[in-house]
Every structure is written in C-alpha cells, then in structure tokens.
Amino acid sequence: MRRRRAPDIVWHRGPRTPCVVVLLVWVVAGGCAANAQRLETGGDRRAAPTSAVPAYPAHWWAPVSKEGAPAWEILPQEAGRGEVILSKRHELGLLSNFAPTPFTFRGRRYASLEGFWQMMLYPESANDPRATRAGLEWKYTRDQVAQMASFEAKSAGQLAENNMKAMGIDWVSFEGRRFPYRSKKPGEHYRLIVAATREKVRQNPEVRRVLLATGDLVLRPDHHQEPDAPPEWRYFEILTRIREEARGKKP
Secondary structure, three states, rough: OOOOOOOOOEOOOOOOOOOOHHHHHHHHHHHHHHHHHHHOOOOOOOOOOOOOOOOOOOHHHOOOOOOOOOOOEEOOOHHHEEEOOOOOOHHHHOOOOOOOEEEEEEOOEEEEHHHHHHHHHOOOOOOOHHHHHHOOOOOOHHHHHHHHOOHHHHHHHHHHHHHHHHOOOEEEEEEEEEEEOOOOOOOOOHHHHHHHHHHHHHHOHHHHHHHHHOOOOEEEEEOOOOOOOOHHHHHHHHHEEEEEHHOOOOO
C-alpha cells in the first residue's frame, strides 16, 4: 500500500518564510501594538512596574470636580503615570497626618500624628519661656493639642506659630529638649516625626494594610507644599520609606 505523502509547507512568494512563522510574528506584533496603544492612552497608568501587577482600586484616581474644591488640594486625577495622590477623599486619607489614628509613643498616647506634631510648639511647663512671655495667649494646653486631629490640630498649631513669631523663636521641644522647627537637613524634629509615623503605621493595622496596598506606586501629597519644605514636611516620602521597611526592602 502506498503511504500518503506529508503535505508540503506552503511558502509565500518572495522570501521563503513559512506561513506559520508569519502568523506568529503577526500575533506578537499585534500584541505589542496593543500594549503600546494602552501605554500611550494611559491605560496602564495604575499598574505597578512588576510582573505580578496588583489591582489598584479605580476610585483612587476617580476625577473630582475642581468647582468647590479647596485651593490647597491636589485632586486624585492630577496624579502622574505610576503615581497616586494620598487623597483625604477615600481610604488613602488614613495615611495623612490629619487622620484620627491613635498611637502611643514613648509612653504617651496621641490622637493623631498632626496632634503629636503641633503639640511640640506649645509650652511644656510653667517655666517654659513660651509660657512666661508676657502678652501671649495660649488657647490650649500641650496635652489638649496632643488629643486633637485634622484641621483642629492644624489650627491650634497655627496659633502657636503666631506666638513663636512674636517671640522670635524658631525651636520646638520634646521631653525637655529644644531643637529647630525648620531645617534644610534631617534633624531631631525629622527623626521624631519619622519614629512617630512608624508607630502610627505599626499600631493601626488598617493604616498598614492601606499603605502596603499602594504597592510600587509613587506616593504624592494631596496639598501644595512649599518648594523648600523641610524633610519632615514631606510625609509621602517618609511613608514610602516605611512601606519599604514593612516589605523587607532597604529604604
């Protein structure tokens, strides 16, 4: 019995390239083109540059109308490629200093990181130079400010800064030690803010979960900052450092 002959490979005219190879090249090229188009149109904007791409919540970038928005706010849609704004409009607001996320630091409880920050501007005792200066009013005590959060704590801090300006001082204090409030390089104030932020994340499981959920996204503030803001003002960079620590990476 005569065996059937295997079918010949069909070749295109011109260069001798098998159809199968041509088809494969076409599929790969088409896929690359599609990926390129998604990147061009911003379709992969929320994707971290890793092989296992996490699914980030779409509402983190949901557009918000600028009408009625406060002048200080950077809106979620203003994030660049691979970035996310730490907006107070959703759960990423837990990462803000303003968030009511209680923590204990060096044996004392604070209602928020903002309360911890602003209470350092207030007199520590009756003998504190800030308390003995005539003509100055301290609307709150240091302990009261430590139990504040959000804009209440921020407002209390503004009152204290006005007093500091009147006194001509540029220092704050903690546990009896004085140090500059604003410095171009990380100093004692910066180290305290980093340590307190680390405790806030460690002691609040939901804060830690939300921080780790940001994956490899670049964290950006939700408010406009001074161009030469001190390192401790850059809370988004401090949080990035803590995120890397939590993931076992070198900051």
